Amino acid sequence: MNSDKVICIENLEHSYGNNKVLHGINFTVEKGKTFGLLGKNGAGKTTTINIMMGFLAPDKGKCLVLGEAAHSLSPDGKKRIGLLHEGHLCYEFMSIDQTEKFYKSFYPQWDMEIFDYLMKKLGLNRKHKIKHMSCGQRSQVALAILMAQNADVLILDDFSMGLDAGYRRLFLDHLNFYVKERKKTVLITSHIVQDLERFVDDALIIDKGKVLRSAPLAELKNGLYGYRIKSAQDLTPLEAEAEIRDVSHTSGGYEIIAEIPPQDAAVYFFSKTGVEVTPENYDITLEDAFIALTGKY
Known part of the structure; x- marks a missing residue:
């Protein structure tokens, strides 16, 4: 050894x-x-x-x-x-x-x-x-x-x-x-x-x-990206998409962790929801990555 x-x-x-x-x-x-x-x-x-x-x-x-x-x-x-x-x-x-x-x-x-x-x-x-x-x-x-x-x-x-x-x-x-x-x-x-x-x-x-x-x-967080999206629309159907790792409700909309790089995010979210949004990219924490990989339940 x-x-x-x-x-x-x-x-x-x-x-x-x-x-x-x-x-x-x-x-x-x-x-x-x-x-x-x-x-x-x-x-x-x-x-x-x-x-x-x-x-x-x-x-x-x-x-x-x-x-x-x-x-x-x-x-x-x-x-x-x-x-x-x-x-x-x-x-x-x-x-x-x-x-x-x-x-x-x-x-x-x-x-x-x-x-x-x-x-x-x-x-x-x-x-x-x-x-x-x-x-x-x-x-x-x-x-x-x-x-x-x-x-x-x-x-x-x-x-x-x-x-x-x-x-x-x-x-x-x-x-x-x-x-x-x-x-x-x-x-x-x-x-x-x-x-x-x-x-x-x-x-x-x-x-x-x-x-x-x-x-x-x-x-450990490589390939995972965090997005804050201000929207009154229901975006929870995104949870069914393979590239979406977590969708959480916030007071102003949603926080989403996904395998979608920032340059593709706006087009991706529109293609999946039909809603025009401006996703704000943020640095995820280790806890975010952990939940994204293991799930909430």
């Missing part, structure tokens, strides 16, 4: 009984990069994480992490991976001090400095119990545990569970600084796509266990 490829997944398939949830997905995560695995709830993200961590063996395909088969990772390999799995790592009955003592016993490279730094930011007594913290405060303890492990690879599955916008931003700001400063490799999943637009280098969009698009973040 190429040493620059920290995670390598090829033709991965998995089923729960007769329910096939992964349909031959492929992607790689390169050393020092932050990779976003994006999809709706039920898209197959957590199953993929469970296979990468060795909790599940795939039905077919290959999953290598740090050059080893994921379902038979060595103890040394496991020490190099930090996992935040669907929310928080913390045992609620423990205090902050007890939590640190418990986790650092498993990680010989434990970084007391980074743990202390984030706990001082939290501003709570070290005897404070996890169960008496807010969801946001627990997330900061979880992040401190993850970062203090000093792992080479960080895997975060749905880190945003239960967090409001402020704590999600705070979580990513701390994580981003740490990752860039220490040149860590990250795989992060989320269904709140806008959180990751400032954070990831490369991304893959998965839906119903199939890869819809995989590219560097700057290229």
Whole structure:
């Protein structure tokens, strides 16, 4: 395996009984990069994480992490991976001090400095119990545990569970600084796509266990164009056209995401609706692209 490829997944398939949830997905995560695995709830993200961590063996395909088969990772390999799995790592009955003592016993490279730094930011007594913290405060303890492990690879599955916008931003700001400063490799999943637009280098969009698009973040929106159209006419029949990816109502008309380049847009919309409009082109967000590719439902 190429040493620059920290995670390598090829033709991965998995089923729960007769329910096939992964349909031959492929992607790689390169050393020092932050990779976003994006999809709706039920898209197959957590199953993929469970296979990468060795909790599940795939039905077919290959999953290598740090050059080893994921379902038979060595103890040394496991020490190099930090996992935040669907929310928080913390045992609620423990205090902050007890939590640190418990986790650092498993990680010989434990970084007391980074743990202390984030706990001082939290501003709570070290005897404070996890169960008496807010969801946001627990997330900061979880992040401190993850970062203090000093792992080479960080895997975060749905880190945003239960967090409001402020704590999600705070979580990513701390994580981003740490990752860039220490040149860590990250795989992060989320269904709140806008959180990751400032954070990831490369991304893959998965839906119903199939890869819809995989590219560097700057290229993920290629071929998709946003248009604002002021019109009192009903333009919803455009949703039936193959080139139209999304039609949304606004207070002044419509926002449409389509595979039609700007130079062709006015003629296209007239040919399909019989209505003369002046489409205003705008730059779509990552969330716009995500909805355009996966749909609203």
